[in-house]
Amino acid sequence: MKEKKIKVKNSGIVKLNFFDDFPDGNLVIIESKRNIPFDIKRVYYINNLFNKRSVRGKHAHKKLEQIIFCVNGSFTLKLDDGKNKQKIIMEDPYMGVRLGPKLWHEMEKFSNDCVILVLANDYYNENDYIRDYDEFLKIVK
Ligand code: T46
Numbered sequence: 001m002k003e004k005k006i007k008v009k010n011s012g013i014v015k016l017n018f019f020d021d022f023p024d025g026n027l028v029i030i031e032s033k034r035n036i037p038f039d040i041k042r043v044y045y046i047n048n049l050f051n052k053r054s055v056r057g058k059h060a061h062k063k064l065e066q067i068i069f070c071v072n073g074s075f076t077l078k079l080d081d082g083k084n085k086q087k088i089i090m091e092d093p094y095m096g097v098r099l100g101p102k103l104w105h106e107m108e109k110f111s112n113d114c115v116i117l118v119l120a121n122d123y124y125n126e127n128d129y130i131r132d133y134d135e136f137l138k139i140v141k
Pocket residue numbers: 042044046056057058066068099118123124
């Protein structure tokens with residue numbers, strides 16, 4: 001991740017503690033309320049991202065708090081708070097990005113070996129999604 005600062009609202013960078021000096025591999029640590037600013041209620045991961053044209057996300061959440069990581073490979077994360085937009089290349093397993101409420105996000109340009117990991121502060125609830133971009137703009141303005 002080359003970006004040092006996140007310019008959009010309701011986001012930010014979360015850096016995990018890691019040990020990358022082992023000859024037998026690296027170790028990255030995730031701890032609720034320590035390096036993750038909430039109690040983790042749900043974890044999901046996305047793999048098999050072989051379709052070069054696939055775009056995931058394309059929604060915002062009303063209340064949900066999430067941190068997104070690329071634990072292997074790379075992808076592009078597009079963020080949009082209704083005013084400011086930012087593209088982030090996700091490629092470091094220990095660097096996460098906060099997906100706070102009312103933040104439109106899209107994921108694309110996945111490497112074949114890409115694995116996305118997401119930590120969430122609540123269970124899945126379809127009613128929390130804003131899947132229509134015009135509705136999103138109305139809500140944030
Ligand atoms: C998000 C981004 C980063 C469930 O039943 N339970 C779950 O916990 C999740 C995450 C999804 N689903 C169902 C809902 C859909 O029928 O799985 C299907 C695919 O979900 P969706 O199209 O929302 O997947 P993405 O990759 O576009 O978005 C996901 C999360 O849903 C979303 O909260 O912020 O990753």
